[in-house]
Amino acid sequence: MKTEVIEKLKQICGNDFATNDLSQIQGYLYDETENLIRPEASKECIVVKPSSSEEISEILKYANEKLIPVVSRGGGTGVVSGVIPTRPSIIISLERLNKxxxxxxxxxxxxxxxxxxxxxxxxxxxxxxxxxxxxxxxxxxxxxxxxxxxxxxxxxxxxxxxxxxxxxxxxxxxxxxxxxxxxxxxxxxxxxxxxxxxxxxxxxxxxxxxxxxxxxxxKSNYSGTLVVSFDSTRDAANSVPAILQSGITPRAIEYVERSIAIKAAKHIGTTWPSENGSVDLIFIIDGSSEDELYDTSEKIVEICEANNAVDSIIAESSKEQKRILDIRSNVYTPYKEHVADGLDMAVPPSSIPDFIDDITRIAKKYNTEIPSAGHIGDGNIHNFILTDENGNLPSYYEEFKKELYKTALKYGGTITAEHGTGKTKKNYMSLQYTDREIKIMEGIKKVFDPNNILNCGNIV
Amino acid sequence: MKTEVIEKLKQICGNDFATNDLSQIQGYLYDETENLIRPEASKECIVVKPSSSEEISEILKYANEKLIPVVSRGGGTGVVSGVIPTRPSIIISLERLNKxxxxxxxxxxxxxxxxxxxxxxxxxxxxxxxxxxxxxxxxxxxxxxxxxxxxxxxxxxxxxxxxxxxxxxxxxxxxxxxxxxxxxxxxxxxxxxxxxxxxxxxxxxxxxxxxxxxxxxxKSNYSGTLVVSFDSTRDAANSVPAILQSGITPRAIEYVERSIAIKAAKHIGTTWPSENGSVDLIFIIDGSSEDELYDTSEKIVEICEANNAVDSIIAESSKEQKRILDIRSNVYTPYKEHVADGLDMAVPPSSIPDFIDDITRIAKKYNTEIPSAGHIGDGNIHNFILTDENGNLPSYYEEFKKELYKTALKYGGTITAEHGTGKTKKNYMSLQYTDREIKIMEGIKKVFDPNNILNCGNIV
CATH class of the missing domain: 3.30.465.10 (Uridine Diphospho-n-acetylenolpyruvylglucosamine Reductase; domain 3)
Structure with a gap:
């Protein structure tokens, strides 16, 4: 990147807030994308830290005139490489817009x-x-x-x-x-x-x-956590619409395969509270009184039992609630070293059991497993594609992933429910959308960004 | 419209489903826009009634090739002339897509x-x-x-x-x-x-x-209606956030000036239930039991009383509920003959009292009144600009309306909250949006509709 660019950015934001020193920009080149699938970042970048919209406006006017790629960067917690500068870029970090x-x-x-x-x-x-x-x-x-x-x-x-x-x-x-x-x-x-x-x-x-x-x-005054165990994903999944149809809308309905829950619990030095069953639903519910909470829990258990639930545990104390939610938050941790890619597909909630059956079968075909956990109430399941025995991307990665994506789409699903398209999913847009739809998206991009300078490589 | 066009449309949809006979198309030329402000419809139109997406696709391919304007028409219940064909057009009525x-x-x-x-x-x-x-x-x-x-x-x-x-x-x-x-x-x-x-x-x-x-x-099993009366709009408006902050979310919170409520009640042969106060809030609440409903009503009344409510009436019977809601539905009816234009502005809910003070003052300046009723919980108030004594658009109509719009925008509001832009509000887009925003909207239209054939004259 030319010296005049960095001089201009220092002029706009102040000398302390623009740098191309590699040791200082290193932390701005990546996000939380899994290492094995993230694109290489260009090291020829300038990180600039504006303090106002006006400074950002000046930077963009300049970049647009000089046709310099710009990447805007938030907390860097994304997992689809949305903020990785694959070309020499001005990286605008928004950290000083913190008021x-x-x-x-x-x-x-x-x-x-x-x-x-x-x-x-x-x-x-x-x-x-x-x-x-x-x-x-x-x-x-x-x-x-x-x-x-x-x-x-x-x-x-x-x-x-x-x-x-x-x-x-x-x-x-x-x-x-x-x-x-x-x-x-x-x-x-x-x-x-x-x-x-x-x-x-x-x-x-x-x-x-x-x-x-x-x-x-x-705010709701009271919240509670409930674990209900089943022998099959299908029974667990069938309980969800029955609960929603009854007028109960839990804050969260999470799905965890037992094998994952046990690993996660062990990883953080505790145990999973339920012994029966092979899959669990975790419900977080809230209400305006403890009585209401108790009443709601009872009704949920009743509906789950009508769908063959084999166990249910109401977390009475806040300590017990925290323990369960901590395990849920850590379902990914024991796999971390072995995860090649974390998927984020969603399907219509009622298709979850068939979808999980399908992807389990596909994983077997590739002689691997595909641990599943996620937001079953939204039809959004996270699966991990695991590395090969050497910690590398498995040779079948691309083919396996595409087959999984196509399976989600077969059910009217989406390749990415909440993680986003970014740079890692962009190449699969044509699996989900027609050419005309993609052309429309490209047209929209051009209307906003005629010189194609901003966060290029994401989506379009 | 040329004969070949109608022949083509008959070929696509069948002989019975395309006509340019004025007696048959008359009912498809207008919507519910107030007569005095609606644009004149072109009588040179063809009404076509396709029965499937595929037929619509064929019609649009043809119209796009021949550059013939198309208007798609639903129930015709809009009030901003969105479906009025101002040029000779193919009017696609969707009435047969009714499955x-x-x-x-x-x-x-x-x-x-x-x-x-x-x-x-x-x-x-x-x-x-x-x-x-x-x-x-x-x-x-x-x-x-x-x-x-x-x-x-x-x-x-x-x-x-x-x-x-x-x-x-x-x-x-x-x-x-x-x-x-x-x-x-x-x-x-x-x-x-x-x-x-x-x-x-x-x-x-x-x-x-x-x-x-x-x-x-x-479904909620139980619903109830509650009228709370106040001496001032400000007290009524202040009650709303207090209720929402307490965790109660009524299905509806409607605002009616008493003078309007009395007229509406009289018009449908009944009386307004409250005698004290000068403005009313009507709450529709729902819950899973009668007890819950009663409890919620009590809490609402308590909060309103803390905000100087002077009266409150809980509609116990479904007959009484219906009476109140019928009056609410008819606030417009007594004015119907005298309404030049029904406005649909919204402001941040907390700005409602100042906004109503402002527009009342502006109306006085023009020596008219501006009856107000609407969805106070959403900050969306409907006002009527009345005709002059001869039933015509008042001479000050344009100037008055613009002043009202600008007042809504001063509070960070919108010219149209729910009625839409259509053809009657389109000319005021530049009051609410910058040139660049309007250019972006025009650009988006062009991406979808490069030949500008579809529902032209709305929005862009």
């Missing part, structure tokens, strides 16, 4: 700069409000702007939905440098096309998000 | 053809399911496709949100004739740009919706 703009309790909304982390947002809320924000993708180092750009999901989607459902306004800087505000502190807005919803999930390719207004909700 | 495709109780979803009316959808659900669909824009003659195209709202948005929150998949025919399916029976999907959400609310300009998959929900 609370306004906690507006009267409208049940909060506005933050996009570099505020989820951890900070939760802290602000717990310190100064009885309101809460429901989306939690797991890693609290995620920045709110990144969570919008990737339309983050997580376990709470059964009840509260995904990021899209809660974003009310965005300030963004367009690739051509203009600052625009989309949406507002509004619950309804039908003027023009909804550009707000187009930006959500567009992975930084259409603009850099600088401010986010989120809807907040009243 | 249930699938009621999928296991996934809590229903798929219908786009010409199914809301009335039919509700009937299907009440006859064969314990599930319900929550969006109700008032007129059950609305077609589901039209409700998607206009992102319909209504009174239930406080709890259940708007159409956008419940649409999971769409089949659409693109203006260039290709048939595509967007989304799926999925609760999460992050592959590519979200074209589904771009289509929702795009008023038929980007494609013709032919099938719709909607999320369904468990």
């Amino acid at each position: 609370l703009v306004e906690l507006d309790e009267k409208n049940l909304m909060i506005t933050v700069e996009s570099g505020v982390t989820l951890a900070s947002l939760l802290e602000i809320l717990s310190n100064s409000s009885d309101l809460f924000f429901p989306v939690h993708p797991g890693d609290e180092g995620a920045q709110i702007g990144g969570m919008v750009a990737t339309n983050a999901g997580g376990t709470g989607a059964v009840k509260h939905g995904i990021m899209r459902n809660h974003v009310k306004a965005l300030e963004i800087v367009l690739p051509t440098g203009e600052l625009v505000t989309l949406g507002g502190k509004l619950l309804k807005n039908n003027m023009g096309y909804d550009l707000l919803h187009l930006i959500i999930g567009s992975e930084g390719t259409l603009g850099i998000i600088t401010k986010v207004t989120l809807r907040l909700y009243a | 249930l495709v699938e009621l999928d109780e296991k996934n809590l979803m229903i798929t219908v053809e786009s010409g199914v009316t809301l009335a039919s959808l509700l009937e299907i659900l009440s006859n064969s399911s314990d599930l319900f669909f929550p969006v109700h824009p008032g007129d059950e003659g609305a077609q589901i496709g039209g409700m998607v195209a206009t992102n319909a709202g209504g009174t239930g948005a406080v709890k259940h949100g708007i159409m956008r929150n419940h649409v999971k998949a769409l089949e659409i025919v693109l203006p260039t004739g290709e048939l595509v399916t967007l989304g799926g029976k999925l609760l999460k999907n992050n592959m590519g740009y979200d074209l589904l959400h771009l289509i929702i609310g795009s008023e038929g300009t980007l494609g013709i919706i032919t099938k719709v998959t909607l999320r369904l929900y468990a």
